[in-house]
Every structure is written in structure tokens, then in C-alpha cells.
Amino acid sequence: MSYIEVKDLTFSYNEKTNVLEAVNINIEKGEWIAVLGHNGSGKSTLAKTLVGLLEPKEGEIFIDGQILSEESAYEIRKKIGIVFQNPDNQFVGVTVRDDIAFGMENLCIPREEMLSKIDFYAKKVNMLDFLDKEPANLSGGQKQRVAIAGILAMQSDIIIFDEATSMLDPFSREELIKYIKTLHKDGLTIIMITHDINEALLADKILVMNKGKVYAFEETETIMKKKEIFTDSHLELPVSLDIANSLELSDKHKEIREKLWEYALIK
Amino acid sequence: MKSIIIGQYIPGKGMFYKLDPRTKIVAVLFIMISVFLLQTIFQLLIALSVAIILLLIGRISLLKVLKGLKPIMILLIFTFIFQIILNREGTPLISHPMYFTIFTLIFLILAFIIWRVLAKLLRFRFTLFFLFAGSVYVILRFVDFGDALIEPFNFAIYQSGLEMSIFVVIRLLIIITLSTVLTLTTKPTDLTQGIEKLLHPLKRIGFDSESFALIISISLRYIPTIFDEANKIMLAQASRGADFSEGKLKDKLKQVISLLVPMFIIAFMRSEELANAMESRNFVPGEKRTRINELNFNYKDVLATVFSILVLAGSIVLRVI
Amino acid sequence: MGIRFNQVSYDYSSFAQGLYTAIKDINLEITEKHEFIALVGHTGSGKSTLAKHMNALIFPSEGNLEIFGEVITAKRNKKIKYNNIRKKVGLVFQFPEYQLFEETVEKDIMFGPMNFKITQEEAKKIAKESLNLVGLNDSYLQRNPYNLSGGEKKRVSIAGILAMDPEILVLDEPTSGLDPAGKRVLMNLFKDINEKTGKTIVIITHDMDLVYQYFNRVLVMNEGRLIYDGDPEKLFREKDLFKNHLDYPNTIKVLKYLNETLNLNLNIYQKTLEAALSEIERVVKE
Secondary structure, three states: OOOOEEEEEEEEOOOOOOOOEEEEEEOOOOOOEEOOOOOOHHHHHHHHHHOOOOOOOEEEEOOOEEEOOOOHHHHHOOOOOEEOOHHHOOOOOOOOOHHHHHHHHHHHOOOHHHHHHHHHHHHHOOOOOOOOHHHHHHHHHHHHHHHHHHHOOOOOEEEEOOOOOOOOOOOOOOOHHHHHHHHHOHHHHEEEOOOHHHOOOHHHOEEEEEEOOEEEEHHHHHHHHHHHHHHHHOOOHHHHHHHHHHOOOOOHHHHHHHHHHHOOOOO | OOOOOOOOOOOOOHHHHOOHHHHHHHHHHHHHHHHHHHOOOOHHHHHHHHHHHHHHOOOHHHHHHHHHHHHHHHHHHHHHHHHHHHOOOOEEEEEEEEEEEEEHHHHHHHHHHHHHHHHHOOOOOOHHHHHHHHHHHHHHHHHHOOEEEEEEEEEEEHHHHHHHHHHHHHHHHHHHHHHHHHHHHHOOHHHHHHHHHHHHHHHHHHHHHHHHHHHHHHHHHHHHHHHHHHHHHHHHHHHOOOOOOOHHHHHHHEEEEEEHHHHHHHHHHHHHHHHHHHOOOOOOOOOOOOOOOOOOOOOOHHHHHHHHHHHHHHHHHHHOO | OOOOEEEEEEEEEEEEOEEEEEEEEEEEEEEEOOOOEEEEOOOOHHHHHHHHHHOOOOOOEEEEEOOOOOOOOOOOOOOOOOOHHHHHHEEOOOOOOOOOOOHHHHHHHHHHOOOOOOHHHHHHHHHHHHHOOOOOOOHHHOOOOHOOOOHHHHHHHHHHHHHOOOOOOEOOOOOOOHHHHHHHHHEEEEEEEHHHHHHEEEEEOOOOOHHHHOOOOOEEOOOEEEEEEHHHHHHHOOHHHHHHOOOHHHHHHHHHHHHHHHHOOOOOOOOHHHHHHHHHHHHOOO
């Protein structure tokens, strides 16, 4: 059994149209998955159903062998955390310390243990010097890092990033990506919903959503070769691959094509 | 905006910062009650000097507290004047007729214009206000020529009136100072937690003090965000020709709506996202949680509590005697 | 005419940071005809503050600026009708949610023009025209703005500003949060409005690909100062953008990588995919 298994998942807000339709996904422990899709393709809805914020109409979700239900949601949320798009609307604490503690407080972790964990995880996301700062004094990128620390402190080993970089400027975005890379190296399972193809290229596998359905779910390198998947789903390929795909197939171009691929897949 | 310091926490060191918020809330409450029990100006003056000595020991700048008093100065002045005018008991200190003639009116208007013009030009607005009030008195008192518009009336200040007004003002002064010290030296989070812990016994009658404290602390956390947002919305609507400082009264209503609707809709979206974020981090309303901010009650708190109890006991004794 | 900044500085006081200087010694001129300008800079570089000066939403702490002949200084001048300045220079904020408040798209777009004493009938006509200008058809007029998609909301908010018929249009990060296809459609729309109506358009953006492909003038802000004003290509050739927390366009980065790894002699300054391709073909043929 895979670490995360989604079986025939269907979801709708109203009776008429399904936002998710018969979604089947298997994700292994430690994998980094990027989820791409046009606006309204069901990416964020998928993320919310995975953490039990939305209840599926049909289908089942298994996380680490345990089925997600109303009763098991509390246990499952210990394993899986989510960082949302808007940094301001998920910062619950009055200070950085309080916010990292929030999840642990809900798990009834003793205070002494919380204090040492806060220091440890704040250091991990380089926010140790900001523990007493209030959210108004933090940048968007810093708030997102605090959110990560809060999830890590709950000992979760799956983190979903629901367009977590989309409200950041390129610099903070790159910095956040740097931390996500470290998390991946540490063995965490990462599901990253994004619009940015260059971010998606960093993942092991890419899941393309189109109109509520899984349009493709393959290794990053394999999926990038199938240009039609991207054009069909109103997505763009990275510039380097666009060039590579348009080059003639002669031997003279072979070397250049290889380099363009290499560039696209630098991690 | 800048001068308002009531309810604002300013980081610092000193005795009061080290006290447990519960101690401070209880002590302030006790001392406030005591102040209400005191009956003579003399007792109140002693209380005021004790309060000032405490501030000095606690290394709280008097200047900051005074600045905090500024917005309520008007309230104090009005209380003072009301007490003086309304209280007509005891021996009169001053008693003489006042006149209101056509010339009085002219002089009053003149004084008013001079006051407004000077207030625009000079920086001593407060002093000017007092000068204006003084000149109103002088005009009413001495301009007795010309056709009387109303019958001359008697102006009197009675001893007990004066005493009473000084009494009330000092009492207000002490109370405001005390509450300023409380909020000045206590972090909002600590304050809410202090209140939560003090209200905890109410759980038996079904009052969920923890959720109550959480609601307060989340509100505190979002005040700057919402303030910032309101500002941006105002600018966005001003960009569409709805300048709040220009339009006519008729347009004002529409402008206010153009500010309020987006604010509410954004707040609504925010609360939904916030609820999701809290739920995904395993928050279940009403369930038991541990707390990162623990209050610790030590010997200083014992001393402070004992002190406030003594003050309360003392004033009860004074009252009974 | 247009907008001219003379030695403008702005001190900002906020809840969080206290007093700090947001922009410093800005000298800048923007004419009201046919300009298409990108304004870039990392977060906190002062670009939004600069934009808010352009329609006198905030006043300079030092220096002054002239907006269509009116001189704006630190003090509010009773003789100046600030509303009229905002009619001439329209500013669209980043989030449409800050702006939309009426129950129908039509009424919302009418709000701006109605603040300038015109009849209901005229305002309705203008609303329809502005909506069409941003690429939405008449069926949207009676819809509730809050039920639209993110991209549609953005367009309605832009229509709300266009309805005042400004001579200069300033947009704060209009493409943020949209998918790549949505971005391109919107950028083409702006270019189209710029060409059709001759209005000057200033766009704040982070996206260097867009800057390179669409604009012929770029303003770069860094730590409150205007450090560059000119042609984008010259910017990419001359400045070290990484130092200013900015990025380079993807075509430049890709071609540079080819040059470095394969020892080629490509001219890396190619705006579009097609241009990059033919440059590669040229070098391969040699």
C-alpha cells in the first residue's frame, strides 16, 4: 500500500457539477509531487479533501494505511499539514512563538517539550531570531516559514503547499523553495500545488489536473516530453523545453537539445 | 492616532512587567474599589501620591502616563465644570451677578474668533483654550452695559462644589492612571490569558473561558491587519473619485458603504480561511489544550496581592470609622 | 503635461515599523500619450508608494510633483480638486476585493463615473463600453461581481477605473495570482488598450519575461530609489539584477546557459521564443 492513496474521489459543492471526478492517486513516502492545472481545475479542492477539510461525495482517502473519516481526521492531521496561499490568513498566534505552538497546544503537548521544539523548528526555518515578533513585522515569506515550522513541530511528515508561493515576490519565493528542498531531503512527503512550471520541475513527479480529473501523473522527466498534455490543459512548458521541442531533430542540434533538457531539470 | 496610548503595551523593564497578569488585574481592581471607598480629598491625595510613588518605583515614565491622559483631558475638564456648577451646597466661596447683554454677545463672538484664529496659528492649543474659557468668564462678569438680552443671573461657586469637583477629578485621575499602568506593562496575550484564568471558575456554569480568550487574542492579532486593509480600501475607492475628505454629505453615505462592504466581505473570506488553517492544525473548539504562555505566580505577586488587599482593607476601615 | 516628480521623498509611519523613508529623491517624468511602462522592484523597494503618488493618493513629504499641471506638495491644498486628478490618473489596486462592492458589475463600474456628476444613462453607457474594453461581454453587466472568477474580477475592477476615462492608467501587479494563460491574455489586453486609446499605461510587475516582451520603458526601484529608467534590454545588459533581488528573463537565462556549457557564441538578448530559436539556428549553421 502506498503512503497516500486516493481512490475514486469525487467531490462537489453543489449537486450539478463535480469539482473533482473519480480521482485516483498513489503517492509514496518521501516523494515530492507537483500539482499543475489551470484556475478552477480542482487543485485546491483536492488539497482540502486530503486534510479532511472537505468531505468527499464518493471515494476514499488512505494516509499511511488509515482511512480518512470524520473520526480519524484528528489522528491523520498529525501526519499531514497544509500551508495555504495567503500568509496573513493562517497566522493564528500573536507572536511567532505562539503561532508555532498553536498546533502543539491542540495536541496537548507539555509546555517544556513545546519550548524546546519551537526553538528547534524555528532554527530549521531560520526564524529563531524572530520568536517574539508579531506578524505585522514579518514579510509574507517569513510568515510562510513560520507556518512550516508549526507543521513540523506537530511531527507531520507530509506537507501540502497550496499555492503557498503565489503571493510572494520572486526573492521570497526562491527562498521558500530552498526550505522545501531541505524538507524533501529530510525525507518528508511534499505535495506542492503551483502555477509556476519552473517550481514544478523540481518535483519527482508531476500531477496535471484538468477540469476536476487527473489528466496525467508521471515522472517529471517523462511528462515533460509529452507536450500535448500541457497544451491540452492550457499550461505552458518552461522556455528551455519549448525551445528544445521546436529545434530540428538533426544531429547538429542534438547537443543543444540535451543541454536545454539538462537546464530544465536542474534541481 | 499617534498620541493614544490607552490600552497600548510598551515593552520595558521594571517591577510591573515582572508581575503575573492575574496579580495585576486583581490588584488594580482592588485598588480601584478602595479609591471609590475613600471619602475625603485628603485621603485621595494620599492615594494619588502613593500611586505616583509606585509609578516611580516601577520605573514607568510619568510623561508617558500623562500623554495617555491627554485624550481624556476634555472629559476631566467637563466633569470638573459640571460638578462645580451643579453642586450648590455648603458656604458660597464666590457669588456675584453675571450679565448677558448685546455687548456681551459681541465680545463673546470676538473672543471666539480670536481664539480660533490663534489656535490655527499657534501650537499652544490647550493654553489657548483655558485663556478663552477665562475670557468668557471675564466678559460675562464685567460687561454689564448695553441692552440686557436675558436677566442678570447669579454665579456662585460653593465650597462643597469645589471640593466635590476636585474629589471626582482626582478619583478619575487615579483610576485612569492605574488602568494605563496595567495595559502599558502587560502584553495583550498575557492580559487575555490572565482574564481567562480568572474567569476559569465560571466553567462550572457553562462559560468557556478558553475559547473566549482565544477569540480575544485572535481579534488582537488582526487589529493591525484590518486597520491596514481599511486604509487600502479607502485609497482604492478614493482612486474612483470617492475622496473621504472632499465629498458632500449626500455622497458620504455611498462612500461609507464602498468601504464597509469590501471590509466585511474580506473579513468573511478571511474567517473562512482562518478556520480552515486552525482546523488543519487540529484545533477543536472546547477541547482541552496545553498552553505555551504559562503564567507564573511568585513571591513578588504575593507581595503585590498582599499590598492591594491591605489598601482595600485600609480603605474599608476608613470608610467604617 | 502628464506626471513629473521633482526630488520627491516620502516618509511613512506604520504600526509595525514606525517611521521610515519609503521613497527618496525621485525625479521622473511620465507623459500622457502612448507610453507603456513597467515598474519593477522587490517587496519594500517603494514601487507601490511611488504609484500612490501618481494620482495624489498620498502626498510627498519632501519635494513636489506635478500631475497634469497641478502641483502636489506635502500639504493638502484646498484649491486643488484631488478628485479631478484621480480622474486623470487611474490607479488599479492589486486585489479587486478592495474595490468591488455593488451587487451588480454594471453598478460597480458606474460608481467611479457617478462620482463625477454625470447622468445615470451616461454612466450606464460608459459601464458597458468599459466592460467591453476589458474583453467581457454584456452578459456580465447584471452579474454579481463576487461570483466571478479571479481573472474576471480583476477585469471588472480595471473596467471600474477605465470608466472614468483616465489619461494615464496605473496597475499594481495586475497579473499576480493568475495562471500563465490568464497572464498573457491580460497583458495583450493592456497592450491593446494602449494602442487603441493612446492612454499611457504603467504596470507594476515582478515578471521579467513580461517586462522584456511587452515594454519599451522600465523603471527599477531599489531601497526607495529609482535606480534605472530606460530600455529593458539595456537594463539586462548593464545592471546586476540579482543584487537588487530581481531576476532575468527566462530566454536570457537559457541562452546564457547554452553559451557557458557548450562554448557557443549566441547573442543571449532575445525577447521571444521565436527569436531565440532563430538565433540558435544561425549559430548552428555557422
